[in-house]
Amino acid sequence: MEIVGFCVFLQSQNKVYIKYNRIIVMAKELKDxxxxxxNYSQWYNDLVVKADLAEQSPVRGCMVIKPYGYAIWEKMQRILDDMFKATGHVNAYFPLLIPKSYLSREAEHVEGFAKECAVVTHYRLKNAEDGSGVIVDPAAKLEEELIIRPTSExxxxxxxxxxxxxxxxxxxxCNQWANVMRWEMRTRLFLRTAEFLWQEGHTAHATREEAETEAQKMLHVYGDFAEKYMAVPVIKGVKSANERFAGALDTYTIEGLMQDGKALQCGTSHFLGQNFAKAFNVQFVDKNNKLDYVWATSWGVSTRLMGALIMTHSDDNGLVLPPHLAPIQVVIVPIYKNDEQLKQIDAKVEGIVAKLRELGISVKYDNADNKRPGFKFADYELKGVPVRLVMGGxxxxxxxxxxMRRDTLEKETRTCEGIEEYVKNLLEDIQNNIYQKALNYRNAHIYKVDTYDEFKEQIEKGGFILAHWDGTPETEDRIKEETKATIRCLPFEADEESLTPGVDMVTGKPSARRVLFARAY
Amino acid sequence: MEIVGFCVFLQSQNKVYIKYNRIIVMAKELKDxxxxxxNYSQWYNDLVVKADLAEQSPVRGCMVIKPYGYAIWEKMQRILDDMFKATGHVNAYFPLLIPKSYLSREAEHVEGFAKECAVVTHYRLKNAEDGSGVIVDPAAKLEEELIIRPTSExxxxxxxxxxxxxxxxxxxxCNQWANVMRWEMRTRLFLRTAEFLWQEGHTAHATREEAETEAQKMLHVYGDFAEKYMAVPVIKGVKSANERFAGALDTYTIEGLMQDGKALQCGTSHFLGQNFAKAFNVQFVDKNNKLDYVWATSWGVSTRLMGALIMTHSDDNGLVLPPHLAPIQVVIVPIYKNDEQLKQIDAKVEGIVAKLRELGISVKYDNADNKRPGFKFADYELKGVPVRLVMGGxxxxxxxxxxMRRDTLEKETRTCEGIEEYVKNLLEDIQNNIYQKALNYRNAHIYKVDTYDEFKEQIEKGGFILAHWDGTPETEDRIKEETKATIRCLPFEADEESLTPGVDMVTGKPSARRVLFARAY
Known part of the structure; x- marks a missing residue:
């Protein structure tokens, strides 16, 4: 083989350049x-890509979740899975493909998903007779088309x-960890992708009460997870009829508020009544020997949570990760003049690394010599590592x-004596601090509004709005059309004034209570 | 609502009957x-279904993995994942769908998979104009068809x-845990299904040597997992050209021997050379500033391992699970005359359960009063729980x-004093015993054969056969056609005689060494 060219890589500040045939071009901007x-939206996209969380794939609307992003998702999965098991659930696995006729059995369900279904029609490829390549074999057409699950009810x-x-x-x-496919036309990494990863719980119960309790219990599990692990404060509530899951009698939701003032639905839990039991004729003999249809729930969270995590905490320097979910909680970087000094630092750090690990802390000692400390600092800041330790001469x-703590960028110098316990406490402090910061932001951006004019003015500025609504889908539709705001939920927790009847801000008709509006992702 | 009928369930011995309108029919045979x-094949199918591991789904060739089966798979996943991470690998996630043109880039690869591809051609359903239901929207045809990944290279x-x-x-x-789809015409639960779950490692290297080392290293990881956790002895080796992965330069394999004398390929690891790097033009600048194509490996194990696990150890009473993978390692069943006695047993057992859990043992205390002890015994035997403890009056x-230990069905009565440590040791003993038993069986069923007549006679009886082969695909094809036997591998470990040149048993041509034949799943 003959060499037909080569290039070299050069680094200066936070940029890497490629030199190829004397031409120098920038290969990678490491920060900035x-x-x-x-541009909040551009900031989000930049961050997802530059922090190595995910990227677009060659398949329209489908993403590649890169190792660093997947490591965060794995931590989420592990914790959620433990929470599901602690509440008596088991995992199982159901087929990826659903016969078209099955999807059609529940009328509202198919209405809700038909427009975004990926359809398998054939089961074989063959060589084209004209030698032009591989084509779909027309002889291998399925009798009934199969749909890639958009959800598995x-x-x-x-x-x-x-x-x-x-x-x-x-x-x-039962719960299932799986991939699902909804053919979205406008996609955004993690927030809205054609294929995404999720878990879907599907439970069957003997009574209505038990199913309703289950649906609410799992919503609280989601709420706890969001607040305790993701450090994302959420408002729990029930959806209006318009915003319900297709086929549900009630949908419960947890809603977060992002830094741009838009809401993000983080997870939902559905009380499905007997709809799916009736559609599939699932009956049971109860304790009194009476035949009845089974009661159902379903509930899910997805890789969308990654979007909520990123948008709630991160800043212009990059990711800010809650210590409970950070793949690397502590990074240690040496600064040294020569190999001899590095050896001494290595020896010193070794013991600290071991003690940190004993305390259950995930730590990385980055003494690689092919990158300069400044580059490493910027990179770990970008990646949201909660605590950075530096040892110099x-x-x-x-x-x-x-x-240095990533959340506030504050630095201090401390003795190595007992530094491990100090770091452990610092991690908890960071976890609490970013939650409190997000909570303060959220609480400072909930507005009570009584006229439609005020509403229109406030919605442009962002935030959650508590307003009166007459309870009709028509009014809800009108508000959505005119302001792009939707009812996020009827919050479970509300002050007395919000639960006092009033009048709809648009129609002037009676309203039972204030409901929560926002523009949403 | 009006009650239009009801039925009652009756249990007698190991059968449950339904009485409906005075007619009694058997609902479920719990054992037998x-x-x-x-009929070994029927035994396997019965066992998978009756032990609640998996069942056929309404989608042709796709299975439902039931919670008990999935719990075993989860244990396998967790252990394998830890082993991959301990060898420096990270997880990521790549799209489910592959553009048809991508699959075609590597010629042998597409040749190998084209015949079993599920093809997505449309992305929307709509209501039929004649009101007959939901149809595929012909206006929503994809420009390029997408293939559900059969593998993700x-x-x-x-x-x-x-x-x-x-x-x-x-x-x-990188490694990925994912579902894949290969449109198989004849499917069997776990062993060969259209959709299956697996992990696929995909690594990229700067040198040929490094890639070859990686492929072999991961095969040894698989071998260790099979032997130490599944208690399945395997023969490691390299595949003949005919049996290589489509697109690989070398395929390494671990091969188990099932109780019916048929081989089961349990996992494979591929040295892909530069084939995929060339197909996708992936080049890199090496240390000497030379441009070269990247070297690749891929490696995978799947839910097929469940089939190997079941067939290696189980018996006519049901599953026999290795303690290292059993979701329930110890079950405790009380036998009592009245509630008072049950309370006393409960109190006594509580402490034992706690101590067993402290030792890291997964234990279930089944004091449910709706099933009789005899039923419980049969059910836990069927489900392969390694150790059963019973406490009566x-x-x-x-x-x-x-x-009682499940592997030998031997019973003994012991003092409760120190029973927890005893059980812990017993679990290790069972793990070793079933491995040793499987190893003895396997070793007793490896035959050296020197003539084709002997070969044909032996292959009918089953087992591994070490025979000389002239190294040509033609001879291999002929043997396969005439005897249904394939070359499982050229084992890495072989005695001196097997590595001594000889003559092909069919053609009489020179042979470098004995290779391993068997009929296989």
Missing amino acids: LTKRSE TIIWSTYKNWINSYRDLPIL RDLENNTMEI | LTKRSE TIIWSTYKNWINSYRDLPIL RDLENNTMEI
């Missing part, structure tokens, strides 16, 4: 994110039919380290 | 598996192209328990 104040309830005869078979408390002499 | 000696290497510029970007050591008085 778009600022949030300039139909395939699961067709299965539950065989599992349920008597009340003794109930409840069934002076530190070595003084038995100290410089500690 | 087909015997292995009668093509989509991943098209992505790696953007990740790799220099040797500094290498190696990339006499035991309560004597401070003893009856211990």
Whole structure:
């Protein structure tokens, strides 16, 4: 083989350049994110890509989740899975493909999903006779088309039919971790993608009450997860009829508020009544020997949570990750003049790394010599590592380290004595601080509004708006059309004034209570 | 609502009956598996379904993995994932759908998978104009068809192209846990299904040697997992050209021997050379500033491992699970005359359960009163729970328990004093015993054969056959056609005689060494 060219890589400040045939071009800008104040949407996209979380794939609307992004998702999965198991749920796996006729059994359900279905029609490729390549074999057409699951109620309830005869078979408390596909036309990394990863719980119960309790219980599990692990404060509530899951009698939701004043639905839980049991004829004999249809719930969170996590905490320097979900909680960077000094720092740091690990802290010691400290600092800031420790020559002499916390960028120098416990406490402090900061922001951006003019004015500025609504889908539709705002939920928790009847801000008709509006992702 | 009928459930021995309108029919046979000696294949299917591992779904060739089966798979996943991470790998996620043109880029690859591709051609459903239901919207035809991944080399290497510029970007050591689809015409639960779950590692390297080392290293990881956790002895080796992965230069394999004398390929690892790098033009600048194509490996194990696990150890009473993978390692069943006695047993057992859990043992105390002890015994035997403890009235008085080990069905009665440590050791003993038993069986069924007549005779009886082969695909094809036997591998480990040149048993041509034949799943 003959070499036909080569290039070299050069680094200066935070940029890497490629030199190829004497031409120098920039290969990678390591930081310099778009600022949030300039273009929030661009800032988000930049950040997702530059922090190595995800990228667009060659398949329209489908993303590649890169190792660093996937490591965060894995932590979320592990914690959620433990929470599901602690509440009595087990995992199972149901088919990816759903016969078209199954999807159609529940009328509202198919109405809700028909427009975004990826359809499998053939099961074989073959070589084109004209030698032009591989084509779909027309002889291998399926008798009935199969849909890539947009959600699995139909395939699961067709299965539950065989599992349920008597009340003794109930409840069934299954969860599935899976990929699903909804053919979205306008996609954004993590927030709205054609394929996404999620978990979907599907439970079957003997009574209406038990199913309703389950749906609410799982919403609270989601709320706890969002607040305790993601440090994302959420408002829990019930959706209006317009915003319900297709086929549900009630949809419960947790709603977060992003830094641009838009709401993000973080997770939903559905009380499905007997709709799917009726669609698939799933009956059971109850304790009194009476035959009845089974009661159902379903509930899910997805890789969309990554979007909520990123947008709630991050800043113009990059990601800010809550310590409970950060793949690397602590990074240690040495600054050294020569190999001898590095050896001394290595020896010193080794013990600290070991003690940090003993405390259950995930730590990375980055003494690679192919990148300069400044580059490393910028990169770990971009990646949201909660705590950075630095040891230089002076530190070595003084038995100290410089500690920087990512959330406030504050630095201090401390003795190495007991630094491990200090870092452990600092991580908890950061977790609490970013939650409190997000909570303060959220609470400062909830507005009570009584006229439609005020509403229109406020909605342009962003935030949650508590306003009166007459309870009709027509008024809701009108508000959405005119202001792009939707009812996020009827919050479970509300002050007395919000629960006092009033009049609809648009129609002047009676309103039972204030409901929560916002523009949303 | 009016009650139009009801039924009652009756249990007698190991059968449950339904009484409906005075007619009594059997609802569920709780045991009474087909015997292995009668019909091994039927025994396997019965067992998978009756032990609640998996069942056929309404979608042709796709299975539902039931919670008990999935719990075993989850244990496998967790252990394998830890092993991958311990060898430096990280997880990521790549799209489910692959553009048809991508699949075609590597000629052998598409040739290998074209015949079993599920093809997505449309992205929307709509209501039929004649009101007959929901149809595929002909206006929503994709410009280019998308294939549900049968494996992800093509989509991943098209992505790696953007990740790799220099040797500094290498190696990339990614793994993905995912579902894949291969449209098989004859399917069997776990062993061969259209959709299955697996992990696929895809690594990129700067040198041929490094890639070859990686492929072999991961095969050894698989081998260790099979032997230490699944208790399935495997023969490691390299595949003949005919049996290679489509697009690989070398395929390494671990091969198990099932109780019916047929081989089961449990996992494979591929050295892909530069084939995919060339197909997707993935080049890098090496340390000497030379441009070269990247070297690749891929490796995978799937839910097929469940089939190997089941067939290696189980018997006519049901599953026999290795303690390292059993979702329930110990079950405790009380036998009591009245509620008072049950309370006393509950109190006694509570402490034992707590101590077992402290030792990291997964234990279930089944004091449910809706099933009789005999039913419970049969059910936990069927489900392969490694150790059963029973406490009855006499035991309560004597401070003893009856211990049964599932692998040998041996029972003994022991004092409760120190029973937890005893059980912990017993679990290790069972793990070793079933491995040793499987190893003895496997070793007793490896035959050296020197003539084709002997070969044909032996292959009917089953087992691994070590025979000489002239190294040509033609001879291999002929043997396969005439005897249904294939070359499972050229084992890495072989005695001196097997590595001594000889003559092909069919053609009489020279043979470098004995290779391993068997009929296979």
